[in-house]
Amino acid sequence: MTDQEFDYIVVGAGSAGCVLASRLSERPETRVLLLEAGPRDTSPWIHLPIGYGKTMWSDKVNWRFETDPDPNMNGRRIYWPRGKTLGGSSSINGLIYIRGQKEDYDHWKALGNAGWGYDDVLPYFIKSEGNQRGAIPLHGGDGPLKVSDIGAKHELIEAFIGGAEQVGVPRTDDFNGATQEGAGYFQLNTHNGLRCSTAKAYLTPAVKARPNLRIETEAFAAGLVLEGRRAVGVRYRQGGQMKTARAQAEVLLSAGAIQSPQLLQLSGIGPRALLEAHGVPVVLDLPGVGENLQDHLQIRLGFECTKPITTNDQLNSWFGQAKLGLEWLVHRTGALAIGINQGGCFMHALRNEDGSPATATPDIQFHVATLSADMAGGKVHPYSGFTMSVCQLRPEARGHIRIRSTDPFEPPEMQPNYLSTDMDRRTAVAGVKAARAIADAPAMRPYVKREVKPGSGVESDADLLEFCRNNGATIFHPSGTCRMGDDALAVVDARLRVRGIAGLRVIDCSAMPTLVSGNTNAPAVMMAEKAVDMIRADARSAAPVL
Template sequence: MKENRYDYIIVGAGSAGCVLANRLTEDGRSRVLLLETGGSDKSIFIQMPTALSIPMNTKKYAWQFETEPEPYLDNRRMHCPRGKVLGGSSSINGMVYVRGHARDFDEWDAEGATGWDYQHVLPYFKKAETWAFGGDDYRGGSGPLGVNNGNGMKNPLYKAFIRAGADSGYLETEDYNGAQQEGFGAMHMTVKNGRRASTANAYLRPAMNRHNLTVVTHALVHKVLLEDKTATGVRFEQGGKVQEVHAREEVILSAGSIGSPHLLQLSGIGRREVLENAGIEVRHELPGVGENLQDHLEFYFQFRCKQPVSLNRRLDWWNKLKIGVRWILRKDGLGATNHFESCGFIRSKAGVEWPDLQYHFLPAAMRYDGREAFDGDGFQLHVGHNKPKSRGFVHVQSADPTQPPRIRFNYLQHEADREGFRDCVRRTRELISQPAMDEYRGAEIQPGEHIQSDEEIDTFVRQAVESAYHPSCSCRMGTDDKAVVDPRTRVHGLKNLRVVDSSIFPTIPNGNLNAPTIMVAERAADLIRGREPLQPAGVPVVMDEQWQSRQRPGEPERASG
């Protein structure tokens, strides 16, 4: 590198880092260095939406982290891939666009992240987005991120699933990212012109021709450099050569919910006991670093399909080839969608104020690696309890930056989380038994009709549940002694150091995490530049007014509990 001094140094070119790189260089004056451990995102398997399972399971594009044995999941080690490529996890994820419920962000504000309530964050969701059907009070019409519904639910199973929700007494929602999340409707994805709309494509690539942005790939950051209580730069390694670069203004960590706490700890910032056990000198004691780790779990409910309409008949090599060739030539067809084109958000029981269960509907029955689950036609629902109370940690193991941290989520430690998954099983069976699914519904393959009691469901869930790949909250934003960053994203007790990514969420939202991570980076960019935040939206939010006494609008009211 010719230079070693910049205004801002951003660590991690992922969902947040690419946004910051774009926004902090808009003025043409601030010199920004963006460091990324991975490399190019130009692979067809990243850019073609239907190939989403490949980059996530490829070492070249993703950190293949693994948890410690999870004590409440029969000591299973869980897969925890994180993006290691331009675009980060937005280049390897499922492209599902869910902001979360309005109350999720009001919860952040109540937890000490002052100013991050729904009305204040909505303008930043809008700023980031171009919604395929045009902007309005809730949706953006001119942002970098393209959002649409894939192929418009051409497969009849998508709409049958939505009708089944209505048959069950749930609401339909025209836009779960708008005024009303609760209900069943079309699902949205970050795809533009048939290509994955990662933050590398949406934000970074348009900024890479700016003279004041430098992007360095294959750079493993070892630590943040500190002088007393001030961050002055970072030390990183590229091609076997260790270098130091310095920041005039700030160092910003956007390495994700595993990478950011790990890098803080490698730098001597964190809980004293954790650092000393790893042989790292304590430079700044901050006990919340790496704690409060949260994630979403899900399992898939699989059914045989009585009609020859599922995607299972498109999973042979010949049909995959035709889909791929069409996408290469035209950027449309089955190659241009993630296939999750309808969804549902429901409350698990009366007394739950906003949805805590989420459905992704897939008109195929397949395994997580993309292979057929069984011969013949089928469909499946990915379902999970999205407001977990269990908490885990990310702990540095060694001063060697090439050694991964210890990761444990303590999945299903809390009884409320186990109860939530029992609700998932019972609500889903009721849903799929509705008349709308009669012409399609075949035998239940998984969990299997023999799984009925609480004990049987708990055993099945422990063995079958998988991560939804939403690690978050490990550098919590707030003002108490366990918070890592303040509401302006600055690390407590240190100068010129921020964390901006999903690790600073106080609690995990009800939905996928790419959209709120991008929103956080958009708002943080204004805070970093000293700009006044956008004016709060002041829009209504549609809620079930009888949430305390009923689980869904279409059932009789009853006492909560």
């Protein structure tokens, strides 16, 4: 092979891409190229959990996308941060380790995706997981992706959990256990007080030193190299020059739910009308590419606390900052080691007329932060504050990703269509009401000085919905734009192979047929772990018999 010839090319060193490159290169005879558009993950703000507030707005390690104006959100553009560095979004996210519900994966299987039921995917969650609690039922203890408990209990989170119990939500110590429902502390992708991104977990110094693995950063993928209907390479820009790398086996797209469909469309794989409108030669009319976009819409409620026990209080004084720093330096604990959200809750918010849950499984997730700011990653307020954020776990809304031109460096059209269905609107309002009910429960009431947002003047369902339209934001989980399935709008099959194109797979959250009920990083890692086994099995079955 030449220096630009490999067995596998992985496009995107994010939550899935780092896993693929690491696992595939375990076999010395397999040559792997990993392309990442961003820089290496050397920024200290990536590795310090509280650095989330910095990376959220850094154009060096963050794509800083914005959606198109969303008519359902009163024409607002919604800020969409996405990771642009080794580790991708796992290097800038909120660190929360959630797998989703058992029923999510059984639903994938029921949609025609053999091998993606819960019993099929659980071994890959366990394989990837290095949980602080060890190898206990449903969990892995020695996997590369470290998962840690939040050590010290926080008075405010304890009050939240107590308030949730008082409105009928049981306490739990494991959102990834036998059942998801409950209120408690999140487990985080941290280890010894530092972030454990997939770059940190899977691209260890030993892995990086493998002679059969090449990692190219600041290498912006511009399109696929196709020979007929077979992917044979990738064109990318690096150092101001366009380069081409060729893959003898497969090209693996792990560029995420925005850029994986964009690359397919730029390469002539996508809806014929869209491609022809932009003068892209049609290689394959695949109408589902870029469609089926799903995301969790986050509604943030802000409160002023009666006690100076919040992270706001610590960050707003030199003494508090010094104490935080010392706690992290000496014990690797405290707010610097946690990031933003400590507590959470999965519950039924939307109810039928008789008061019974409207859905079979929890439909709302809470993220509870012991700080408050005007937006995620923003400057904290000058008062003692905390935030309760709610999101609908399984939105019905479907949006799209579509190229605007043939320029690979122009961000595509991003239209999430938040709150475009009656179910989504009713669930958002129910979620806000559920948060208010917990805040007004006896356990929490002593800590609530006032509700800052939406505020006491917002009471009717119509006013609450308007608050959601004017203030809702992404919780960073875009998915589904290259969904797996066996129907006309599916982009990949159950083995994540692009339908109609040989030598090409999509392995990231865009391949999810439906959004999982929770944070998406752990499922992306699981999908990549499973994909490696499928890639190897398919390679064996395709090998000539001698």
